[in-house]
Structures are given as C-alpha cells and as structure tokens.
Amino acid sequence: DTEVTQTPKHLVMGMTNKKSLKCEQHMGHRAMYWYKQKAKKPPELMFVYSYEKLSINESVPSRFSPECPNSSLLNLHLHALQPEDSALYLCASSQGPHSNQPQHFGDGTRLSIL
Amino acid sequence: ELKVEQNPLFLSMQEGKNYTIYCNYSTTSDRLYWYRQDPGKSLESLFVLLSNGAVKQEGRLMASLDTKARLSTLHITAAVHDLSATYFCAVDLGGSEKLVFGKGTKLTVNP
Numbered sequence: 001d002t003e004v005t006q007t008p009k010h011l012v013m014g015m016t017n018k019k020s021l022k023c024e025q026h027m028g029h030r031a032m033y034w035y036k037q038k039a040k041k042p043p044e045l046m047f048v049y050s051y052e053k054l055s056i057n058e059s060v061p062s063r064f065s066p067e068c069p070n071s072s073l074l075n076l077h078l079h080a081l082q083p084e085d086s087a088l089y090l091c092a093s094s095q096g097p098h099s100n101q102p103q104h105f106g107d108g109t110r111l112s113i114l
Numbered sequence: 115e116l117k118v119e120q121n122p123l124f125l126s127m128q129e130g131k132n133y134t135i136y137c138n139y140s141t142t143s144d145r146l147y148w149y150r151q152d153p154g155k156s157l158e159s160l161f162v163l164l165s166n167g168a169v170k171q172e173g174r175l176m177a178s179l180d181t182k183a184r185l186s187t188l189h190i191t192a193a194v195h196d197l198s199a200t201y202f203c204a205v206d207l208g209g210s211e212k213l214v215f216g217k218g219t220k221l222t223v224n225p
Contacts, residue, residue, distance in 0.1 A: 031211055042202055042215035043157070056211060090156065097211040102147050102159035110154075 004106035023074040023091030032074040033092040120216035137186040137203035
C-alpha cells in the first residue's frame with residue numbers, strides 16, 4: 001500500500017468545470033510535489049512545496065492552482081482545463097531538498113477532459 | 115539545463131538472460147534514483163545512489179553510479195517475467211528539489 005494517498009483515482013470533467021485533486025501523506029515529509037505524466041512518457045514536474053511554501057512552479061498554466069493547507073495535505077485546483085491536460089497526475093512527498101531519501105509517489109489521479 | 119538520457123528505450127529479453135540499462139546525465143549531480151512503473155500504476159523507488167562508485171543490489175537488479183562519467187547502470191540478472199515494467203532513472207540538481215527523469219526503458223521479459 002502506498003503511503004501517499006491521492007483522491008479521486010479517476011476524474012472526468014468538462015472544460016468548464018472546476019474540480020480539485022487531493023493528496024495526503026503522514027510520513028512527516030516536508031516537501032510535496034505535483035507531477036503530470038502523459039501516456040508512455042516520464043513524469044514532468046509541475047509544482048514543489050517545501051515547508052508548506054511554493055518553491056517551484058515549472059511555468060504551469062494558471063488553470064492549475066496548487067494549494068498546501070498544511071504539511072500533510074496538497075491540493076491541485078483545476079479550472080477551464082483543455083483536452084491536452086488529460087493525463088495521470090501524480091503526487092509525491094519527500095523529507096526535503098537536502099534529504100538523501102527518494103520521493104514517494106501516490107497512485108495518481110487519472111484525469112480525462114471532455 | 116539538466117538532461118537525462120536512457121538507453122535502450124525498449125528492451126525485449128528472454129527469461130534467464132542478462133542485460134544492462136544505461137542512464138547518462140549532463141551536469142554534475144551526486145544523487146541518482148531508479149524507479150519502476152507498472153502499467154497504469156505509480157512509481158516505486160528501487161535504488162538511491164549517492165556517491166561515486168555506489169553499488170546497490172536487490173534481488174535480480176543491481177544499480178551502480180559513476181559520477182565522473184555521469185553514468186548509472188541498472189543490470190538485470192537472469193530475468194524473470196515479473197521484472198516486466200518501465201524503468202526510469204532520475205537525477206536531481208544537487209540540493210534542489212527538482213527531479214529530472216529519463217524517458218524510461220520499457221522492459222518486456224518473455225517466457
């Protein structure tokens with residue numbers, strides 16, 4: 001069982017909808033990440049939160065809005081998405097930028113935009 | 115800009131055979147990670163390599179790191195069907211939080 005929990009597992013939404021992806025970890029990790037993964041491609045970093053502050057935004061369109069309410073939770077708010085945004089969205093956590101431990105990934109949310 | 119290249123991208127092998135996957139990266143980094151991903155699943159951490167000459171083994175998989183050559187290898191010994199998956203190497207920019215992945219190697223082990 002993964003220690004990083006993502007909900008929902010699947011999400012289908014129209015281009016005018018607003019939805020949120022949620023991620024939770026209870027490993028005491030101080031860094032949390034959002035990745036986007038298209039089929040047969042590697043994960044691509046979107047956002048990094050370190051100690052609950054946004055530290056990296058990889059020039060992600062504003063229709064994706066991250067939020068870190070506390071050190072255990074990470075949300076990704078979605079609005080007015082495009083069909084090309086359909087992908088697997090992975091959340092990960094780690095002990096922090098200077099840790100020698102790997103990032104732990106959740107099972108992902110498979111997002112389909114109609 | 116950090117670039118991470120894996121080869122081969124596709125690997126089909128017979129059970130019982132040995133093979134090596136290569137991962138080259140373009141800038142100095144002291145930390146390299148190997149992950150496994152099964153179809154439709156998440157990424158599972160396999161190895162963390164932290165220093166030049168590091169070697170780690172788990173079952174039929176062995177990973178090594180040569181920081182001077184900027185090269186890591188993942189060696190598969192006596193492959194079995196259960197090893198079929200996509201394997202990614204990933205490198206971080208020394209002290210940064212950004213992990214850059216290679217394109218992945220899709221491994222298929224045939225009976």
